[in-house]
Each structure stands twice: as C-alpha cells, then as structure tokens.
Amino acid sequence: MSSNFENITVNDLTGRISKTVQIANGQTGEVWKGTYTVGGQQEIVAMKAMRSTLFGDSVDAEKTMRRLLREVKVWSTCVHPHLALFIGICYETIREYRVPCLISPFYENGTIKQYLRHNSDAVPMNLFRQILSALAYLHDRDEAIVHGDLKPTNILIDDAGNAVLADFGHSRILGISGFTTNRSTVAGTSRYMAPELMVPENDEITPTPTKASDVWAAGMTGLEILSGKIPYVEIGDKQIPMTIADNKLPNKAQYYPPVPSGAWSAFLKCWEMNPSERPPVQRLSDYFDKNYGPDSIRPTRTRG
Template sequence: MLGDQQRRKLLLGQRGPHAQSLLDLMQKLLDSFDLDNVRSILIRILVELSKRSGLYPQRLLLPNIKIRGDQVDGGTFGDVWKGDFDGRLVAVKKMRVFGSRDVQALMKAYSKEAVLWAQLSNPYVLPFCGVCCMNEPSPRVCLVSPWMDNGNLVQYLQDNPKADRLQLMQDIALGLEYLHSFSLPVIHGDLKGLNVLITSSPRACIADFGLSIIAEDSNIHFTVTATSNAQGSTPWMAPELFDHINPERRRKSRASDVYAFGCVGYEIYAGRPPFSEFPPMMAFMRNLQLLRPASTELDDAIWEIIEKCRDTNPASRPNMSDVVQQLLSHPDTRG
C-alpha cells in the first residue's frame, strides 16, 4: 500500500473509524519497529491522514488532565493554560474557536500539529506530552507539553539581561538543524522569539508547530491537501514569501527557515523584533536593511552569520548544519 500511488490515495480517503484504525496502526508501527527504509513515507502519510480526517492516534490521548486557574497566555489560534498531569506541571494549549464553522478546520489543523510534533525528539525541540480533549462548552483538542517557568525567549531576555546569548542562539540552531535533517525533513514555518521556550537549565527549545510543513521529497509522490504558504509572522518571513509575480517562490522551505533564524539572532542581540520601528510591510516594500545592534556581545563573526542567513537570495543562505558548525566553533562557546 505504501508503494502504490492508487492504494495510498485510497488510504488517505478514509474517514471515521477506518481512518482511526489506520492512524493507530501506523503510529504503533512507528513506535515499535525499526522502519528506516519506509519511516519517512509512513510519517508523511500518518500526518496527511490525520490532517484530512481531523483524527489522531489514540496513543497520544492523555487522561485526567487537570486545568489550574485562569488562562496564562494566548496566541493567534490558541490559548495556553497551566495544568497537572501525572504529578507534573504542563502547558495545555486550547484551540480558539470563533464560530461553529471553525471547529472542523481547527480540529484538523490541531490533529496534524499533534501527529507531526509527536514524531520529534530532540533536546532543542519542546517535548510533546500528548493531547487531551475538553468539552466545555464544545469539544476542543488541546496540545500538552511540559511547563516552562522561564517562558519564551523574549520574556527570558527581558528578565535576564546577562543571559548567555551565544548559547541560546546555538541551541536554536541545533533544534532547527534537527528539524531540517529529520528522517522526514520538517520546515518550522513560523520561527520567532515568541516560539522559542527556555528550559530550567536554561537552554532554548523550539516550540509551536502549528504552521510547520513537511519538506518536499522527490522520492515520495502523492497528492496532498493544499497548504497556505502565506501564513506566518511578517518581520521574520523571507522576502521570497511575498513574491506575487512568481507564486512558486512563495513556498516555505529550509531556506525561509534559515532567514527566520537570522531574524531570531537579531532579536537575541537587539532585544527587539526586526524592523520593529517600521510598519510590518514597509521593510519589504522599501527593501530596508537591518542596522547592526549596539550590543557588546555581538561580534563580527556572529553578525556575519546573521547577515548571511538573512540574504535576500534563498540560494545564497547557508544550511543549518553549516550555521551550527560556525556557532559551535565560536571562541566564546562555553564547555
């Protein structure tokens, strides 16, 4: 079935109990067996079926999540609450529903995010605990992850002006390198300071996979549902994603993630988002250049990395493995 296009199409067309059985089977195979030769295609089909059906493997369902107090944070698509699970403090991200028409689309988006995130395991990627379901007043899928007392990168740097910025940048680079070199390469699609969390160590880990996509793979051919590539956070988005003349260039890629990483590097040393002094679209309409932050910790080598990552030509940007190598060889790296 995995090797035949027509049978894959039939598999991806399943809904309800049939889709649930297939999702459970594929997740069990991924959990239990060495599947190096078919692992990438199995994950791709698992994520796509989850997205189309709005379901997820039952193994990911967490029982007895208890919500603590009031909402503590919120974003475009979801609100974050503190919760308790199995004696641990967790973050519970509830999808935000504005009307009955949103429910089905959001269920599908959250199911896809959960399934993709569940396959990842790396010290520099936020761990995924599972999903839980809330039924007040309508059914909502919630994503559960460990609670991070240090908050996101932006908050942490505000509270800790003497933080080791180079180490944080290295951590983020290592996390992004892992995503890009995963058995089925993952493009984050919305990397920014607010989507990087800080552990108790304190080390940085990449979070929020709501806009992530699976990279194109010439060895795996089948029709997938359309993904909007226009979504994202404007100041961190690569210039090619705004190309209205050539729509093919607007597809998110490893290179657009590298550009976003350069913008996060700027955030780390400038203490503010790129182009924060201008209206969101002006930087691209006027082709403005970022000015080097006046930080004593930002030396020529790191600034050169940031500028190379933010090259307007995607083909001229380095890959994340090269970026990691350059950052880890920096003389200020701590052992």
C-alpha cells in the first residue's frame, strides 16, 4: 500500500515519542498524552492516533492513509500564531500497517470552553478574534484551506492564554488534486454546520465544506464563546437539522442577551441561508478587530 508520505517533508520522531495516557477518543481516532525526548529533555506532547478498526481490510486502510495524508499535508504547511503547532509524526504498527501518529504540543489549558470556565479574567471576545485571524489565514493562502470542522472543542488555549485552532482532520486544500475528494460522511457537529452541508440540494452528491460553510461555523462558534451557551441551546441534537432546514436561527432576546448587538448583526450575516451572501472571513475579522479590539475604545474628548 502506497501512502506517499515520502513526498511530504515532516519531522519523523519515531523512537523519541512515548505514549502515556489516552485523553480523548472518537469514531476514527484517539488522542494520547505523551513525552517527546529531545536534547536529553522530555517535553509533553499530544499524539493523534488512528483507531485499529479503520484497518480491517486493505480498502479501509487505504482510505484511512489517504485521510491522514490530507491532514499532514494541510497541517504541516500552516504556520500562524493562532493555529496549533504541528511538530511531526511518529510511526506505529496497526495490524500489518505502518501508520503515522500526528504530534503537536500538549495544551495544558484545554479547550476554550474549559479555559473560560476556570479563568474569569479571560476575555472571550479577544479569543474569538484570534480564531478569526487564524481562519482568515487559512482561507487567504495561495493554496486556500477550508477547515471543515470549526467548533469550540477544536479551539485550544496555549500557555500564554491565547487561542489556537486545531484538528485539521476534515480540512481540504482548494484546487489541489487529491485534496478535494468528497467524503461519504460530512464532517462536523450539527449545531455548527451550515444548512447546505446537512440538507444538500442533490441527494446523490455528498456536500463538501467550503469557505462559506466555515463562515457559518465561525458565527455559531462565536455565539457560544461570547454567550457561554451552545447554539440552539433550547433544542435537542436530533432536532437541529430540521430546525436549520426550516431556516430558524438562534434567538438572541430569549437565550443570548449577553452578545453585543454589533456582534449579533455580524453573526446574522454569517448565517445567511445563501452561502454566496456570507461575508469573507477576513472582512469578518476586520470588523471584530475594529469594533472590539484594543483600539476600539477611545477616550471621549472634552472641551477645555
């Protein structure tokens, strides 16, 4: 089985990484806390490993390796202060396959929700603006990248208290052969997913995340960060797709009064049902920086 990992330049840390404890798991992967030995010193890292069930036969194994190749290709080329750092890979054997684990720093502060829960002096708006800057970087690269799974659980906090966007497992590089392949299932969590991803116009076509669907997710993510409540807080998970299909949006007056009116107006633009009417993320980022950044509040002039 050819994985083509030899065509991507990354740090191979095999033999210098040791797993210690599993900290998360999902349908396709597991996240482990581990140690990285470098220069005689040990650093704490996070390791993303694939589940053994994905290697049941050669067909599944090939699909899994292609998915990993996409993620490594995307993540390893991204450098931004508010994107999780990609350190390298280390190989482990799953059945008869040599499979890379993806290595990043271990962010002790956890997710943005965990951090805000335990740090009352943190400023949610500042953290949200940082994530918008990271998303704008991805979208505006020469080889533009769609994140595809923007939500608070994929936002981590570094040691300095800054937000970093993580998990490129559902990302895609626009216009690059082999990195725009439709998947059999749409990535993401329904509360943050754009309607076109859940209710496709053509049942025969698997919907693909786009810049516009990232913008929808950014609005829902911002809503949760600024309010402390999940999108559609009053609705159960199973009812979310139908609610969005019926063009119903979150209710500010009843459930999200703490969100500033200007931010809410921006979110409404993110939630336009027609994807082409949603603003580019750079415009969104500029708006929040201008209106809610450190230079947005100026002293009122008084007449002498």
